[in-house]
Amino acid sequence: MSEEWSPVVTVLTPTFNRAGTLPRLYRSLLEQDLNDFEWLVIDDGSSDGTGELVAGWAAEARFPIRYRHQENAGKHVALNRGVESARGRYVTVIDSDDWYVPGALKRMLAVWDSIPAEQRNGFAEVQGLGATPDGVPLGRLPADVIDSDNVEIRMRYGMRGDAQGMLRTEVMREFPFPEDLGRFVAESLIWNRMARRYRTRYVNEVLAHKEYRPDGLTAGGRRHQVESSAAALLFQKELLSGHWPLPPRVKLRLYANYVRHSLHERIGPGRQRADAPSKLWWTLTAPIGLALYARDRRESGR
Numbered sequence: 001m002s003e004e005w006s007p008v009v010t011v012l013t014p015t016f017n018r019a020g021t022l023p024r025l026y027r028s029l030l031e032q033d034l035n036d037f038e039w040l041v042i043d044d045g046s047s048d049g050t051g052e053l054v055a056g057w058a059a060e061a062r063f064p065i066r067y068r069h070q071e072n073a074g075k076h077v078a079l080n081r082g083v084e085s086a087r088g089r090y091v092t093v094i095d096s097d098d099w100y101v102p103g104a105l106k107r108m109l110a111v112w113d114s115i116p117a118e119q120r121n122g123f124a125e126v127q128g129l130g131a132t133p134d135g136v137p138l139g140r141l142p143a144d145v146i147d148s149d150n151v152e153i154r155m156r157y158g159m160r161g162d163a164q165g166m167l168r169t170e171v172m173r174e175f176p177f178p179e180d181l182g183r184f185v186a187e188s189l190i191w192n193r194m195a196r197r198y199r200t201r202y203v204n205e206v207l208a209h210k211e212y213r214p215d216g217l218t219a220g221g222r223r224h225q226v227e228s229s230a231a232a233l234l235f236q237k238e239l240l241s242g243h244w245p246l247p248p249r250v251k252l253r254l255y256a257n258y259v260r261h262s263l264h265e266r267i268g269p270g271r272q273r274a275d276a277p278s279k280l281w282w283t284l285t286a287p288i289g290l291a292l293y294a295r296d297r298r299e300s301g302r
Contacts, residue, residue, distance in 0.1 A: 009088045010088030010092070010169065013042070021211070028104075034106040039065045043070065044074065076187075077177070077179055079177060089169060090169060093165075093167075098209060101209070108126055108128070123198055125167040128164055130161060130164050178234075181228060184225070184227060186225075186232070226300065229265050230265055255278075262289075
């Protein structure tokens with residue numbers, strides 16, 4: 001395959017010590033009916049033979065496989081390196097313990113083609129549903145097709161659960177993950193930033209299976225947020241300062257966590273209140289945020 005060859009799609013997989021689950025993802029790529037794609041694996045410092053495993057597949061697969069190793073720095077850094085290296089017009093990110101349903105790549109391209117050509121520059125992504133390993137959808141949309149964004153789809157339409165999408169590579173390059181905020185940066189921080197400028201077309205179809213492992217990032221969500229409180233605080237502030245109408249229960253949770261993570265970052269009450277988008281909401285939720293912060297301290301043994 002020529003070095004100048006550019007596929008339509010880059011399948012991007014950040015991975016860390018997932019030699020046991022990557023074969024399942026590889027098999028799902030073999031079942032795709034799209035030929036015009038590459039698989040780009042960014043290894044975030046694995047020590048379980050991932051490199052040798054991927055090299056074996058690269059020698060036999062009908063599609064190009066590229067492998068890049070980096071010192072362990074976090075999934076968000078691996079995603080940045082992957083997006084920088086992607087050759088496809090589109091990027092679809094899939095974790096190393098997840099896998100596609102047959103035909104998923106071609107189906108996502110078909111959803112892109114369903115957007116009128118003159119409107120496509122206003123869209124960042126097309127997205128379908130994720131499902132449990134045995135095929136139960138993790139969420140459901142109230143319509144077969146909805147044009148929305150990462151915040152509105154949850155606040156207005158009640159979408160829940162992980163999804164599977166395909167993004168324009170040039171849009172992903174517009175919104176790199178910050179790399180100076182700790183080892184964990186929630187992907188929603190970037191998707192929310194995209195939502196200020198771009199739309200997403202959602203379809204009510206399962207495109208990939210999702211598995212939540214005890215040692216995965218999802219399972220350790222609260223711990224990761226505390227360890228990277230600067231990133232968590234930025235997420236709260238940006239969502240609260242956005243243009244979206246947020247339900248009161250969501251505002252309560254966001255403001256409480258704003259207080260909580262501000263305290264982890266040693267930001268005192270005076271500055272918190274001054275910087276808060278709503279001083280009333282800060283006042284109402286400050287006791288809850290303080291209680292959450294105290295719980296974090298107890299659990300960490302500090």
